[in-house]
Amino acid sequence: MITRSSLMMVVSLGVLVLAGCAHVVEVGTTAAHQAGVITKQEKDYYDRRAQETESAVRPMTDREEYYVGRAVAATVLGQYRLYRDDRLNLYLNQVGQALALASDRPLTYGGYHFAVLDSDEVNALACPGGTILITRGMLDRARNEEELAAILAHEIAHVNHKDGVNAIQRSRWVQAATALGADAARQLGRGQLDELASVFEGSVGDVVKTLLVNGYSRADELAADQSAMIIMVRLGYDPHGLTDYLARLAQEQGAGARQGFFATHPGMGDRLADARATINANKWQQVNHQVRDERFAAYRR
């Protein structure tokens, strides 16, 4: 069971890490299928996702992703209040920045920024490009810096994997291309700009809908957990921070919580099992984090 889930991890990670290399993923899934590790159905699923990812990612530059991310954040901040606590913000951005530097995409066009939303619900949102918003409710459930790091690393992983921009419908690109016409070097006319602005608006809507209503796919969530733990281990955090936190959320979900995060993140129990299997497969040990526990306690006082 452990080998199976660890291979699954390799495959699902590969889908995202190698976004843009669908044929490489296919080679991997074919091997995994032949070895009897994944079923034909699973193989088809991963191949399809790899292809979707490839075609959706290619046309978007980092700079465009940044502008989409700003608009997504501006929309979300119309629905939530920003929680203003300079001390907390500083701490959050220190943890987040260190994690981002240990991630596969340490630098983005506008950089990573972390902020708290003034809400009791449990939620965390990764806007494309690197602005990460987490609710006070989510933050309050973290008991130490390792768990806080797990939350932030998971969201950084979504940015790394471009899960937000991948939610943009492919038809938007066709619309954009039509709006611009073939001559990309020409100065944009008024009509073209309006047309592009509405394509932009649609794209932003696609991302917001995924973040707030539909949620990412189960495969995307598992892949983000995997990457989160890798980021944590690289930096020296205890990856058990993720399983401890997930266990707490799974318990709440089991007790009937269905709001916000719990609606967009079903199957917390599955995520927990998957993360535990990964820790076992990699033989990641517990880490002494007393010095960080103390600083967390000081900041949260």
Place this chain on the structure above:
Amino acid sequence: MRRKAWFLAAGLLLVASVAMAASVKVITQQAVIRKDKRFFAPPVVTVPYGEVMQELAREGDWLRVQYRGNQGWIHVSAVQEQKVELSSLMKSKAKETSQDEVALAGKGFTPEVEKAFRAKNPQMKYDLVDRIEGYRVSMEEVHLFVRDGWLREPGGAS
């Protein structure tokens, strides 16, 4: 005979310079060239978006680059390989480029598009987004934070 040799030399030089002059373009708002191949190494110079620099060497995720007389290291995620201009010389690529790529190659979602979008949606909380983008922690602060928390330095060349 002498002319032929001259042409040959010139041709070789052209091929060699195309092959060697690997250059990279900055794709982040600002990028920092550092003294060593570590995020926490002292900065040499800050380079704005779109600037092109010469790539001298590569080690892991770090590139040794030269920019306006300054040399140092830059992380690969801040730059993009410049496409070798050979293809544009031969005019073969232009036709192969799909419409999608043309549409979004620097002409897609630009600051002008954001401006048009904001004009249409004045209720958007861009002021708060700007405030959040102002939450910055310097590399020196991150360095201290990592050290004081007994964490490992991220992104070293290792």
